[in-house]
Amino acid sequence: xxxxxxxxxxxxxxxxxxxxxxxxxxxxxxxxxxxxxxxxxxxxxxxxxxxxxxxxxxxxxxxxxxxxxxxxxxxxxxxxxxxxxxxxxxxxxxxxxxxxxxxxxxxxxxxxxxxxxxxxxxxxxxxxxxxxxxxxxxxxxxxxxxxxxxxxxxxxxxxx
Amino acid sequence: xxxxxxxxxxxxxxxxxxxxxxxxxxxxxxxxxxxxxxxxxxxxxxxxxxxxxxxxxxxxxxxxxxxxxxxxxxxxxxxxxxxxxxxxxxxxxxxxxxxxxxxxxxxxxxxxxxxxxxxxxxxxxxxxxxxxxxxxxxxxxxxxxxxxxxxxxxxxxxxxxxxx
Numbered sequence: 001x002x003x004x005x006x007x008x009x010x011x012x013x014x015x016x017x018x019x020x021x022x023x024x025x026x027x028x029x030x031x032x033x034x035x036x037x038x039x040x041x042x043x044x045x046x047x048x049x050x051x052x053x054x055x056x057x058x059x060x061x062x063x064x065x066x067x068x069x070x071x072x073x074x075x076x077x078x079x080x081x082x083x084x085x086x087x088x089x090x091x092x093x094x095x096x097x098x099x100x101x102x103x104x105x106x107x108x109x110x111x112x113x114x115x116x117x118x119x120x121x122x123x124x125x126x127x128x129x130x131x132x133x134x135x136x137x138x139x140x141x142x143x144x145x146x147x148x149x150x151x152x153x154x155x156x157x158x159x160x
Numbered sequence: 161x162x163x164x165x166x167x168x169x170x171x172x173x174x175x176x177x178x179x180x181x182x183x184x185x186x187x188x189x190x191x192x193x194x195x196x197x198x199x200x201x202x203x204x205x206x207x208x209x210x211x212x213x214x215x216x217x218x219x220x221x222x223x224x225x226x227x228x229x230x231x232x233x234x235x236x237x238x239x240x241x242x243x244x245x246x247x248x249x250x251x252x253x254x255x256x257x258x259x260x261x262x263x264x265x266x267x268x269x270x271x272x273x274x275x276x277x278x279x280x281x282x283x284x285x286x287x288x289x290x291x292x293x294x295x296x297x298x299x300x301x302x303x304x305x306x307x308x309x310x311x312x313x314x315x316x317x318x319x320x321x322x323x324x
Binding site for chain 2: 014015016018019020022023093094095096097098110111112121123124127128129130131140144148152
């Protein structure tokens, strides 16, 4: 097993990832032993107004992890193919462009922690320093960002 | 055996340890120390809290007596309270247990600054003076206060739009 895969699997077993699993925020789709590297499918819980099923599946490409940032594509586990464009989350506000279907064929998220989007967006390093991928990050950073984007109404009770 | 998430002042991410559910708090601390935590020794000065609880548990108690079960979160810290100052347009201050989740601090800050749900939706908390360090909502506020410094200053901030 290559070091990148070893580290990814270790991070899946780590406390930071497992805290999110326990909280129902994200999880691995399938079992770790069946991952066909460098791809792994994970899901992130989503507000039902964003994703009808309440969770968004992402097919990650993780070669070089974590030195190289991950990239992820919204995925349909039923057909094992890229999610149909009309099913991509429709976001408003500051994250409205994260799930673009008109950029890079919708094959990756338009996010400061996604390797495909980072290329050519050096200005994001200053604009989004908490999400601009660095080798010290783990997959939890990417998942946390997506969870933030997909759950905009989580503070309503607190703010009421 | 059960698993516990153990938070402390030495890092944001908790440690996942395995213990007997009949272990005492002292025995849990010994396991944490054996795993390299708490500066290498168990001291009475180390207070142990369950998540989002204000009062520490007694060291001689068993986990089961403290209703600490599989995959529960505990926090080990020398401070009984963390004085949290949050800056936004002005500042507010409140003391929290070290085992208070960042999410709970965030919820308090949202109320304190009277933010609407729409205003709160994309806000995050970062350490004052360290704008690249986002505070994860699942983390404990005590993890951002040094062991002998029972305070932390944080900023409620609005990330700019992802565009370009």
